[in-house]
Amino acid sequence: MAAHSEQVDKATLWGGNRSPFSLTYGKQMMWYFLVSDALTFGGLLTAYGFARHQAPSWPVAEQIFRAFPLLNGDYPLMYVALMTFILIVSSVTMVLAVEAGHRLDKSGVIKWLFATVIGGAIFVGSQAWEWSHFIHGSHHGAFEISDGLTGHGGEMATIQVTEADDHGAPIKYGYMSTASGVLVEGAEADALVRSKIADDEVINGANLTENEYGPVQYANYFFFITGFHGFHVFSGVIINLIVLLQVVRGAYDKRGHFEMVEKVGLYWHFVDLVWVFVFTFFYLL
């Protein structure tokens, strides 16, 4: 940027009366806020890794998130990848809005900021769809047996019997686990499945107390991390919308700069940045 190539000698720079960073107060404070918010997300993802490390088994995201809206087939992680792409594109339109602002090109700012708002809204909507799908679950469901067995009803009538852990407690969840244990198959499995279905103990989908796909902790972390991020996206869309209306009203024209667009842009890029990490650690790994 033009401003940052400005040469100021050290004595003037640090001598008071001007910012040693050649930045406005608002932009600096936005950066400090983002650092603290990034530490919050860092803490959440680290806690996720901790819980995952402790769990005897953990679901594979590819086996859970494989549906695509309006299509019937099997598309592992495709919709999440599309959502990621949409968020990256909305980050690009935001940086283009900031660039237009630096040229005082008001109509350019309006065009790109509007595109950013639309991209963000599509992302929030997609996340709502993902949540709904995760909460309602697959069509075959799963059930938990009190002595440490979990199994899948319907088409997947195989049951994994897992052994007790080091402390004698039965391992309760064994979704598609390849951990040491006895595999119950055939007629025996079928009888178990039928008895459980008769007892109406089939779990469909996930909530905060039971989870078809594996440990309840997995569902809890899913809801908390993607929910916390989704709330950031939602608030970002609202803030972008407010700034867009301000631009249309001409509120920034008399200031001679569109720095407000740049400040909300920083927040919006941050939201994209967090999703890059959530996508890797929650979906890919």
Added chain:
Amino acid sequence: MERDDLYINDSYAVAANHDEEHGKVIRKKIWFVTLLLSIITIVEVLVGVMWPKTALEGGGESAAWLMIKLFYIVLTLVKAGYIVLIFMHLGDERRNFKWMILAPYIAFICYLIFIVLTEGSYQGGLQLF
């Protein structure tokens, strides 16, 4: 007390404006980064489709999965670097400010990961599951 920083501060924002010619250069850079981020995302998904964890010999414990895991993390950090330094313009700020943001964050996040890794493997008696 009267704030004397407002006028001075505003001049920083005005000084950040640039002309059409400079804008062209910046837009070119933006589209380059866009292409790069898209390619990285596509590669990540393709690797996930071609070598799913469950299809690998040895599953999550295999050396192949370890390599894929490291590959994903490196790509993620590359993406994050481009977003922070180019899209958020941190690379264009004064060096003092850049390190004031990056250094504390890197230090704290390394500490957090270290403490969770070491203490996480140490807590023998705690039953989470």
